[in-house]
Amino acid sequence: MSTADPVHDVLEPRDVLLGRTTHVRRLLPHKVRRTVGAWCFLDHYGPDDIKEVGGMWVPPHPHTGLQTVTWLFEGLGRHTDSLGSDQLIRPGQLNVMTAGHGICHAEVSPDDAPQHLHGVQLWVALPDEHRDSAPTDFTHLAELPTFTDGGAQVTVMVGSLAGHTSPAPAYSPLVGAELRLDPGATITLPVESGWEHAVLAVDRPLRVEDAPLERHRLSHLGQGRSTLTVEAPEGGIALLLGGEPFGEQMVMWWNFIGRSHEEIVEQREAWNGSGVDDVPERFGQVLGFDGPRLLAPPLPNTRLKAR
Numbered sequence: 001m002s003t004a005d006p007v008h009d010v011l012e013p014r015d016v017l018l019g020r021t022t023h024v025r026r027l028l029p030h031k032v033r034r035t036v037g038a039w040c041f042l043d044h045y046g047p048d049d050i051k052e053v054g055g056m057w058v059p060p061h062p063h064t065g066l067q068t069v070t071w072l073f074e075g076l077g078r079h080t081d082s083l084g085s086d087q088l089i090r091p092g093q094l095n096v097m098t099a100g101h102g103i104c105h106a107e108v109s110p111d112d113a114p115q116h117l118h119g120v121q122l123w124v125a126l127p128d129e130h131r132d133s134a135p136t137d138f139t140h141l142a143e144l145p146t147f148t149d150g151g152a153q154v155t156v157m158v159g160s161l162a163g164h165t166s167p168a169p170a171y172s173p174l175v176g177a178e179l180r181l182d183p184g185a186t187i188t189l190p191v192e193s194g195w196e197h198a199v200l201a202v203d204r205p206l207r208v209e210d211a212p213l214e215r216h217r218l219s220h221l222g223q224g225r226s227t228l229t230v231e232a233p234e235g236g237i238a239l240l241l242g243g244e245p246f247g248e249q250m251v252m253w254w255n256f257i258g259r260s261h262e263e264i265v266e267q268r269e270a271w272n273g274s275g276v277d278d279v280p281e282r283f284g285q286v287l288g289f290d291g292p293r294l295l296a297p298p299l300p301n302t303r304l305k306a307r
């Protein structure tokens with residue numbers, strides 16, 4: 001489906017159960033619009049009372065061909081991976097892991113985490129020249145560029161916005177930003193007209209480009225806009241995503257991104273090996289995790305198709 005013109009497609013989340021108790025609202029990929037630039041995956045979760053639902057507990061699992069981007073609105077998270085990283089993350093900070101050829105990681109709520117957990121898990125598809133690189137990069141950014149305008153505080157997570165540039169590693173032209181809006185705030189941001197953009201209403205209803213957007217929904221705005229206006233009558237948080245349309249064929253399955261059915265089969269076999277006690281050479285292992293790694297489920301009986 002072409003996104004060459006401005007649109008205003010409101011995408012509804014679908015409920016997905018992760019692990020035993022964690023429910024997330026999945027907004028990308030979506031049957032109406034698969035991607036926003038190279039942003040190809042968006043799960044929004046919480047705010048959850050972790051004393052009731054048990055906190056985050058995602059055992060070691062692999063990734064290929066993508067970057068994971070982790071952002072919290074509330075709470076505390078702990079990331080460990082096969083590069084040896086062990087990193088706490090708090091609201092206002094960013095974790096970016098570049099998977100390339102293969103990496104694995106785990107994400108849990110530490111024992112001393114505060115009561116509420118609220119955040120997003122995003123993936124960025126890597127273009128061909130970077131998708132098979134050796135996995136060498138995990139980046140934690142404790143501070144990011146911020147600015148205030150029109151009653152909003154803007155934090156630039158990835159890329160550039162209004163002259164403010166994040167140092168996060170990126171391999172295609174894209175932007176990601178958090179907007180914290182006071183009640184009655186209206187902010188107009190300059191954006192690239194050749195890029196696709198989308199806005200998530202995180203916790204309150206917003207108006208985006210003069211149209212209402214209920215909370216927990218994503219407005220896909222297509223291309224062809226040189227400014228973006230977000231209004232927050234009640235205040236609230238917005239997540240802005242944008243990027244150059246990602247033109248490469250992509251096959252997404254489980255935690256893998258490849259270019260063909262055969263690549264995914266190969267990645268799945270390399271991860272699962274002969275069982276949970278194997279240490280898969282391609283992906284390494286998360287040291288110090290108290291529990292087994294997550295094996296990939298069976299493939300469907302039909303061939304996986306490119307999006």
Ligand code: MN
Nearest residue numbers: 061063068105
């Ligand atoms: Mn992951």
